[in-house]
Amino acid sequence: MTVKLTRAALETMDERDELRTFRDRFHLPDGLIYLDGNSLGAMPKAASERVRHVVDVEWAQGLIRSWNQYGWIDLQQRIGAKIGRLIGADEGETIVADSTSVNLFKMLAAALKLRPGRRVILSEPANFPTDLYMAEGLIALLGGDHELVLAEPDEIESAIDEDVAVVMLTHVNYRTGRMYDMAKVTERAHRAGALTVWDLAHSAGAVPLHLAAAGADFAVGCGYKYLNGGPGAPAFLYVARRHQDTVAVPLTGWFGHADPFAFEPSYRPASGIARALVGTPPLISLSALEVGVDLMLEASMSALRAKSVRQAEIFAALIEQEVAGLGFEIVSPREADRRGSQVCLSHASAWPIMQSLIARGVIGDFRAPDVLRFGFTPLYLGYTELWDAVAALRHIMESDEWKQPAHHARLKVT
Amino acid sequence: MTVKLTRAALETMDERDELRTFRDRFHLPDGLIYLDGNSLGAMPKAASERVRHVVDVEWAQGLIRSWNQYGWIDLQQRIGAKIGRLIGADEGETIVADSTSVNLFKMLAAALKLRPGRRVILSEPANFPTDLYMAEGLIALLGGDHELVLAEPDEIESAIDEDVAVVMLTHVNYRTGRMYDMAKVTERAHRAGALTVWDLAHSAGAVPLHLAAAGADFAVGCGYKYLNGGPGAPAFLYVARRHQDTVAVPLTGWFGHADPFAFEPSYRPASGIARALVGTPPLISLSALEVGVDLMLEASMSALRAKSVRQAEIFAALIEQEVAGLGFEIVSPREADRRGSQVCLSHASAWPIMQSLIARGVIGDFRAPDVLRFGFTPLYLGYTELWDAVAALRHIMESDEWKQPAHHARLKVT
Numbered sequence: 001m002t003v004k005l006t007r008a009a010l011e012t013m014d015e016r017d018e019l020r021t022f023r024d025r026f027h028l029p030d031g032l033i034y035l036d037g038n039s040l041g042a043m044p045k046a047a048s049e050r051v052r053h054v055v056d057v058e059w060a061q062g063l064i065r066s067w068n069q070y071g072w073i074d075l076q077q078r079i080g081a082k083i084g085r086l087i088g089a090d091e092g093e094t095i096v097a098d099s100t101s102v103n104l105f106k107m108l109a110a111a112l113k114l115r116p117g118r119r120v121i122l123s124e125p126a127n128f129p130t131d132l133y134m135a136e137g138l139i140a141l142l143g144g145d146h147e148l149v150l151a152e153p154d155e156i157e158s159a160i161d162e163d164v165a166v167v168m169l170t171h172v173n174y175r176t177g178r179m180y181d182m183a184k185v186t187e188r189a190h191r192a193g194a195l196t197v198w199d200l201a202h203s204a205g206a207v208p209l210h211l212a213a214a215g216a217d218f219a220v221g222c223g224y225k226y227l228n229g230g231p232g233a234p235a236f237l238y239v240a241r242r243h244q245d246t247v248a249v250p251l252t253g254w255f256g257h258a259d260p261f262a263f264e265p266s267y268r269p270a271s272g273i274a275r276a277l278v279g280t281p282p283l284i285s286l287s288a289l290e291v292g293v294d295l296m297l298e299a300s301m302s303a304l305r306a307k308s309v310r311q312a313e314i315f316a317a318l319i320e321q322e323v324a325g326l327g328f329e330i331v332s333p334r335e336a337d338r339r340g341s342q343v344c345l346s347h348a349s350a351w352p353i354m355q356s357l358i359a360r361g362v363i364g365d366f367r368a369p370d371v372l373r374f375g376f377t378p379l380y381l382g383y384t385e386l387w388d389a390v391a392a393l394r395h396i397m398e399s400d401e402w403k404q405p406a407h408h409a410r411l412k413v414t
Numbered sequence: 415m416t417v418k419l420t421r422a423a424l425e426t427m428d429e430r431d432e433l434r435t436f437r438d439r440f441h442l443p444d445g446l447i448y449l450d451g452n453s454l455g456a457m458p459k460a461a462s463e464r465v466r467h468v469v470d471v472e473w474a475q476g477l478i479r480s481w482n483q484y485g486w487i488d489l490q491q492r493i494g495a496k497i498g499r500l501i502g503a504d505e506g507e508t509i510v511a512d513s514t515s516v517n518l519f520k521m522l523a524a525a526l527k528l529r530p531g532r533r534v535i536l537s538e539p540a541n542f543p544t545d546l547y548m549a550e551g552l553i554a555l556l557g558g559d560h561e562l563v564l565a566e567p568d569e570i571e572s573a574i575d576e577d578v579a580v581v582m583l584t585h586v587n588y589r590t591g592r593m594y595d596m597a598k599v600t601e602r603a604h605r606a607g608a609l610t611v612w613d614l615a616h617s618a619g620a621v622p623l624h625l626a627a628a629g630a631d632f633a634v635g636c637g638y639k640y641l642n643g644g645p646g647a648p649a650f651l652y653v654a655r656r657h658q659d660t661v662a663v664p665l666t667g668w669f670g671h672a673d674p675f676a677f678e679p680s681y682r683p684a685s686g687i688a689r690a691l692v693g694t695p696p697l698i699s700l701s702a703l704e705v706g707v708d709l710m711l712e713a714s715m716s717a718l719r720a721k722s723v724r725q726a727e728i729f730a731a732l733i734e735q736e737v738a739g740l741g742f743e744i745v746s747p748r749e750a751d752r753r754g755s756q757v758c759l760s761h762a763s764a765w766p767i768m769q770s771l772i773a774r775g776v777i778g779d780f781r782a783p784d785v786l787r788f789g790f791t792p793l794y795l796g797y798t799e800l801w802d803a804v805a806a807l808r809h810i811m812e813s814d815e816w817k818q819p820a821h822h823a824r825l826k827v828t
Contacts, residue, residue: 133668367677
């Protein structure tokens with residue numbers, strides 16, 4: 001027997017929520033229920049001030065001197081080190097650079113170079129497309145001797161054989177929220193002599209991670225989702241210490257040089273993780289990222305995870321309680337340890353339903369072809385909002401509001 | 415006979431300068447003489463307001479909706495098109511993306527793919543190091559069948575033979591200011607069946623460029639120097655229309671996909687220049703760049719160039735007039751049509767002299783091993799400042815102020 005959920009019960013949970021005070025540290029638009037922090041995280045209030053300082057003081061007043069005076073030159077390392085604490089990396093294993101896609105290319109190429117003679121990059125068909133695209137582009141660039149092999153999640157482990165150079169997976173699937181057991185898959189890969197490249201886009205800041213303990217080889221991740229780093233925030237990457245002195249990162253830019261300002265004619269890789277840097281980083285965006293990371297570090301990851309699991313369970317229960325029989329199917333795993341910080345529903349009319357929800361101020365994501373994605377960001381999301389979100393969904397379905405033509409218009413970004 | 419320059423004469427030139435009003439559009443710190451706009455351009459006042467809007471409204475209030483509502487999704491194309499007007503590209507030949515280093519990798523790899531069987535990338539030993547490094551990294555990734563061949567600037571044209579796949583040059587040299595004749599070198603390359611990749615880091619916004627008319631194949635450039643786009647502003651790239659439908663950019667990210675939000679499992683390149691995009695761009699930094707580009711577009715490039723040439727000539731004349739016999743040698747070409755918008759001096763004690771100048775509020779750049787670099791940004795630099803800069807240099811030399819130990823300390827960034 002399940003107890004019926006009520007709005008009042010959720011209000012009580014908000015009152016008792018030990019993370020509740022973090023909500024005030026973010027700017028959240030009035031009347032909006034934001035279940036899309038896994039696409040673009042909300043703005044920490046301190047980010048506004050920090051960016052203003054970078055622009056009006058560091059750029060405008062300090063000009064070129066700010067590279068030294070305000071430590072711009074160390075910013076990628078400094079923020080990278082902080083992210084390392086969030087993902088269970090050892091010291092000096094993480095750095096901020098470029099975009100997730102570019103970092104994936106760097107890490108994948110580096111990993112392949114460490115496994116000469118092996119020709120397979122193993123991934124899954126439902127991986128985030130840019131990861132598959134980047135692998136395709138790398139394979140084509142290398143002349144086609146490699147192959148991208150795709151196996152369904154349940155068959156990944158058995159597909160790891162002696163041909164596999166690299167297992168390239170997104171830890172938490174962007175569309176379903178399904179989460180891999182990183183330690184288990186990595187162990188299996190290593191047993192077959194393969195390496196792993198993990199994409200942490202939907203994991204960093206969302207679920208507890210222990211990259212070093214899991215034996216992960218390489219990883220990349222995103223700054224603008226759960227880390228609340230701002231739109232298009234620079235990404236990060238991870239290289240296990242044991243690979244750092246032998247790894248060849250193919251994008252050998254001056255920021256990854258052992259002595260960038262010596263202007264030597266030949267490339268000499270920096271020691272450690274710094275060799276994964278390439279060009280000059282976008283400092284305004286980079287500075288905003290640090291604010292998001294700092295705020296995340298103030299919270300306990302186990303408290304965040306406990307709340308995230310609870311929110312996902314409540315949301316799923318509300319879907320079953322409030323909109324049963326209306327064509328929704330929960331496509332995320334129901335077991336918490338196999339799921340990230342989101343719950344996804346499939347529905348034949350997912351697109352207009354999501355547009356209709358957004359028009360009502362409940363923001364989730366549509367993911368082609370038929371998925372409504374709802375992300376939970378326990379740092380700033382309350383329990384009562386889950387009730388109100390599902391109540392809006394119920395209203396939309398019962399009133400047929402989602403059938404209005406306006407909600408069928410295509411947008412550039414979905 | 416040369417007429418002796420006086421400060422009063424330069425003041426008169428400032429009064430008569432038709433570009434003078436642009437100076438008020440920038441924030442310039444009191445008492446600072448900034449001859450380093452070719453390292454990091456000054457801040458347009460409007461950039462401060464624009465960035466605040468992007469952070470406090472577009473991010474904080476609009477959240478994910480801003481991709482459509484504020485046109486984030488088109489920003490790389492829009493700013494790229496504006497830069498295209500500054501560099502003489504045809505419509506649809508330019509786009510903003512990544513860093514200059516990453517773009518160079520993309521363009522170089524794309525060019526090599528168009529010239530199978532040819533094994534040489536031709537450049538010069540004094541090219542900006544990151545360009546040489548990126549070529550090295552690409553060659554290593556491709557398995558070593560290619561070779562980076564370096565020829566002195568005067569010997570580049572005769573070094574272009576049937577083995578050369580790509581001529582990769584920086585149009586204006588970062589250290590000497592020496593400028594290539596783009597049309598002539600490109601014509602020579604094409605005659606030998608080779609392609610060109612031009613680095614416009616010290617050219618865009620500094621000298622008139624006619625990429626389409628010059629027949630250039632590929633180019634990359636920097637947003638944070640003469641374009642005043644902010645620290646680490648995203649870079650741009652150019653692909654001649656005739657190559658766009660055949661070119662394979664090796665970093666095949668979702669932003670370069672024909673339909674990014676269809677989440678198709680296989681990569682399908684966008685038509686036109688958009689296939690050169692990779693991952694999500696850093697939107698705060700990107701937005702600041704547009705302000706700098708817009709401001710540059712308000713001025714006439716021929717007026718800017720005329721003033722730049724005049725400033726360089728006056729600066730060189732002042733060096734000869736005021737600090738003759740003190741160990742300085744002008745290492746930039748004296749003929750305007752062979753020089754960008756800078757004048758460089760060599761001096762055995764270049765490092766402490768530059769540190770001493772900076773301490774006096776005259777900011778130029780040291781470039782290893784022995785170069786003092788002075789950049790002229792006619793959009794906001796006055797003539798009288800040239801006098802004051804050289805007067806400071808003279809004072810430092812005559813007073814031996816540069817010999818103070820403090821000026822010998824190494825900084826992280828030089």
